[in-house]
Amino acid sequence: MNTTWIKVFVAAFFEVFWVIGLKHADDFWAWTGTVISIIISFYLMIVAGRKIPVGTVYAVFVGMGTAGTVFSEIIFFGEPFKIGKIILISLLLVGVIGLKLVTKDKVEEGADS
Template identity: 60%
Template sequence: MNKQWISVIIAACFEVGWVIGLKHATSVLEWIGTAIAIFISFYLLIKAGEHLPVGTVYAIFVGLGTAGTVCADSLLFGEPWKLAKIICIVVLLAGVVGLKLVTGEPKEQEVSE
């Protein structure tokens, strides 16, 4: 796994943070943290998209962010788990893994003299 894919995973983690912040932020400091998380998330996403297929990057970013947000909502805020929700998350993550597996690694551009 190269550093661009690691950036996508980190960006998805920050996505979870800013989505939770949009719902639960109540103070100026929490809103500032949410804004910083949005910036970091999209900065990392854009940088990864410069080196990887942007459609795959975005799909993986959104899939991981969605699964992470649902899990965080249940773990941190007591949202009940339902079998259908768990099945959907597993299917979503299977799709994310599948996209990653079928997407080739970027080839280094050869510099011609």
């Protein structure tokens, strides 16, 4: 795995924080963290889009962010665990992994940064 894909995964990780922040932020520091997470997330996604097709970057970013947000809401915020939701999120992740596996980077493997 090259650093471009790592940037996509880190961007999705920060997406979870800002999505949760949009729902739960209620003071200056929570909103500050939310805004910082948005900036980091979108910056990394934009940088990754220079070397990987933008449609794939966005699909992986949103898919992983959605899964992370759903699992975080269940674990940390008491959302009910519904097997149907988990099955559908799993199906989404299978599609995201499939996209990653069939997508070729725009640069050679050894030239990532």
